[in-house]
Amino acid sequence: MKREKDLARMDTMGEGNTSRTASTDVAGSDRPTTPNQKRHEARVEKIMCHCVHFTGVQHSACEAGIAYADARGAGKLPCLREYADGATCDKAQFPTRDEAEAEYQAEETMYARHSLAHRAAHDDAKAKRFGKGQGGADSLPCPVCKTGRLYYRVAAYNGHMHAKCETDGCVQWME
Numbered sequence: 624m625k626r627e628k629d630l631a632r633m634d635t636m637g638e639g640n641t642s643r644t645a646s647t648d649v650a651g652s653d654r655p656t657t658p659n660q661k662r663h664e665a666r667v668e669k670i671m672c673h674c675v676h677f678t679g680v681q682h683s684a685c686e687a688g689i690a691y692a693d694a695r696g697a698g699k700l701p702c703l704r705e706y707a708d709g710a711t712c713d714k715a716q717f718p719t720r721d722e723a724e725a726e727y728q729a730e731e732t733m734y735a736r737h738s739l740a741h742r743a744a745h746d747d748a749k750a751k752r753f754g755k756g757q758g759g760a761d762s763l764p765c766p767v768c769k770t771g772r773l774y775y776r777v778a779a780y781n782g783h784m785h786a787k788c789e790t791d792g793c794v795q796w797m798e
């Protein structure tokens with residue numbers, strides 16, 4: 624679930640920001656000022672508001688074994704501070720600032736990996752004139768793990784790509 628959430632987030636973030644380095648964002652200043660610092664701060668605060676056991680209410684219970692149906696009241700959910708509205712949960716545990724920062728960095732790394740592979744595969748497909756109306760499949764050396772091959776397929780009917788690196792745990796996506 625976490626991975627799906629991260630990927631969904633990637634789709635809304637656009638591309639071209641892989642060079643940003645969050646670690647320098649807050650150095651030497653107490654208040655976020657640049658757009659990247661504000662985005663960083665907002666994301667970290669959001670992470671800190673979500674219980675570490677939360678998996679999404681499409682599941683029946685969280686990682687601490689609490690059934691969402693029991694935990695939630697009318698329109699309330701203690702797992703997410705913005706929806707808690709006074710509701711509480713004995714098992715609720717919110718990330719510390721350091722934990723949230725670590726989570727943020729992991730997300731950034733994942734986003735950068737995805738973005739790099741996405742761009743390389745699309746460049747490769749474009750060079751081979753694959754796209755809407757002319758589907759095709761091929762592979763290229765994976766720019767992320769640098770050891771496996773990144774296989775992709777472009778659907779003729781909409782030009783969307785499915786891609787997966789052969790290395791376990793490396794990048795994959797469906798558009």
Ligand SMILES: [Zn+2]
Nearest residue numbers: 765768788793
């Ligand atoms: Zn790879």
